[in-house]
Amino acid sequence: MKPTSLTKKLRLGGLLTVSALLLAGCAGSVGDTEGAADRGASVEPGASKEEYAEALADMEPVELTFQAASSATGGNGARDTAFAEAIEEWSDGKISVEVLFGYPIVAPSEVASALQDGRLDLGYEIPQYAPSEYPAIAELVNLQSSGGSGSAVSDFVNVAATAEVAWNTPEIQSNYEAMGVTPLVPVEAEFSHVAMCTDQADSADELNGAVISAGAPDLLQMIESIGASGTSLPYTELYEGLQRGVINCAVNGLKVGMATGVSEVAPHIVAPQDGSLGRSTAALLAGGQWDDLPLAAQQLIYDQLEVYINGQFEVSTRDYLAAMDDFSGGFHTVDDETEEALDATVEALREDVESSDALDGTKLIADYDAAQEKWTQIVEELGYEDNGNWSDFAENLDGESIDFSPLAERMMEEIYLEHRPAE
Template identity: 35%
Template sequence: MKRIMVSIAAAASAALALSACAGSAGSAGGSNAAGGEGFDYGASQEDVDALLADLEPVKLKYQPSANSPESTGAPSAEMFKEYIEERSGGKIEIEIIWGQAIAPYTEIDDALTDGRLDLAYTIPAYSPAEYPAFNALMAYSQFGPTSPMEAELATGAMMAELAWSNEAVMAEFEDQGLTVLSSMIIGGEYYMMCNPDNTGVEAQDWDGRSVRAGSTMNELVIRGAGASPVSLEYGEIFEALQRNTIGCAFVQFAAATNFGIPEVAPNISYLTEGSVAGRVSNVQLAGSSFQNLPLAYQQIVFDAEQYSWGGWQRNVVDSKALGIEQAIGANGEIGPIAEDVQQDMIDAQLEAVRNAEDQGLMAPEVEDQAKELAEKWAGVPEELGYEDGGDLLDIHEWYTPGEVDFMPFATKLYEDVVLPHRPE
């Protein structure tokens, strides 16, 4: 497998070496309502330091998804913090709030609005009534490719670009006074993780089986399999599986591994044809305080999002390798869902796209746009040196957590797609 070992500092240096014209689509050379002058993406650190010299220091509260500094998701938050503090010369201090200590996902928007939080990672999929367009767009991730690593990169980029270009999705956040930093963040492919009392993957095995669902999209797919969806917070899943209150959980490794779910639900099954809808259900936002920051500070925070994205992508793949090790250690059975059940699941989630169109949430051309973007991004990971060394079953043998640097891909996504949305 090709390994990419580029440090944060090296990646940052590469970005800063860009000419000013490289960021012209989103560059700012004047001032905005928040006051102060902006700088071009790729400006030298010396120029940035001079621009910030007379600005007052600020401290921003940031709540990531990670439960603790030991979580596989922690590097994403730490890379985000490190870039901001280094690029600002210490003028911006980031206080990381671990473990949803200030607000749970369903209350994060309020916390961003009332000032308890300044920056946060959140999951709009938990609030479909408040974010109908966002939730509708999630269904289009089913058109992305699927594989343990390359396809996660490609689908994440595909959906990020699709969301940034969708005015209805962006408006749902902007109307609340929130600033989008990352439009859609991939959580990774979904897998059925079942406890030892639930081993079968044929149609009759799924009939009536209780399966944890985390979103309305999950519920649709679970029902397609013939199972019964059950709504549970992540903190409740482990015990529910252990006590056989539920037989399975429909989850992503990025979250499941942190909670040890593969240890109590080691029987893991998955789609081999097509991808699960809704695998890109997260977003990173800035709150009401963001617009009051000097423009240069806004730009630094916005530019840092590529580091958050790169660190999160590492989490998505690292957690798969760790989760498979957990499942194997618990004598789990790992393999594909029966083909006829897979087809029923795929047919069910296609209905979500039709529903989005019928309800006027998405235009008919969005499906073609999604498929075009999937094709556009499918080969980019390999071009940059990322290559699957096998499949999910043996990922712990060909992929070593922490050894692959995803910043080259994250920076390309930022420069090609996100940069035009940079504050100015």
């Protein structure tokens, strides 16, 4: 499974069978409830389609409603569609999934309530939009700017490291329990934020006094540390805000930048020399009919998370590479004075986490740092080469595609399999 270069063929939604390296039935499994013996037979990890078809032969067909992350043609649309299609295919049609794009049922910060009352069965939630309801997750979000080293590969590492920490932090799991939902992907870290600016604002003098939009408290703290004025505009209003000069820059992921077309009005990408301007996080949650599904059906859906994880890497990387051409002003890193101010703020955010009332902040930091080190080694072992920031990475890649299936499979083995629904 080990790629020798970054030239493997990209396979959107490609499903690899999960390796049965860990025993099913571990404590803390998704859907592990009393009375599990009445939920039908268990299916072993790595089961074939035929074995799943046999296990679900007597199941009444069911349709699940899945409110996805974005529009069908933008952002994570291809990933979410591939995930739904894999569930239907592997269940031999016993489980169909209606994918709803554009948040037609509830806003992304209210998905948990719709899962509780049955309006949704699967949903893409953004816990950081509701920090009072997800205080432990908010602390993990505050660590995101300290993850990685300013390179593209550090984003691959952070996705895996953050997922591992989220699964292994009891307070994060308790946040979801209190909301009455079941996490499938408890924290889905996006790639690094950057500033998308109308001008090449990469020096302390140019950034001082600039008006910069960002959507999270940690980002606003970073913006204010460099002498800029922070404000919050919904991502749907970023284009107009930049076009009209209401804001000079918008801090967000380049996936959002590509989806909203802001490169037309803010063609300059500005990023730190190291680390990042934070990262967005989301979650894939289950509710509604989830608890009523046979155990084998829950296991089948959970096993298809490999498609979901693989798709996240693919679509995010696609958009970040495309942005290197789409943003005509180019990719710029800030000067030393600005970098020092940002570094000081990152350290202050870590100190805030350390004194958190929501969880053991010292342990969270230690776990996060250890997971970063672990997954840096794994990503290197799998052959993903670190060629610098996204601009350097794109230039070195020179149009070649990347196979993320080994990394997605490794995440399933190392992180997700332990929490697989069990008897």
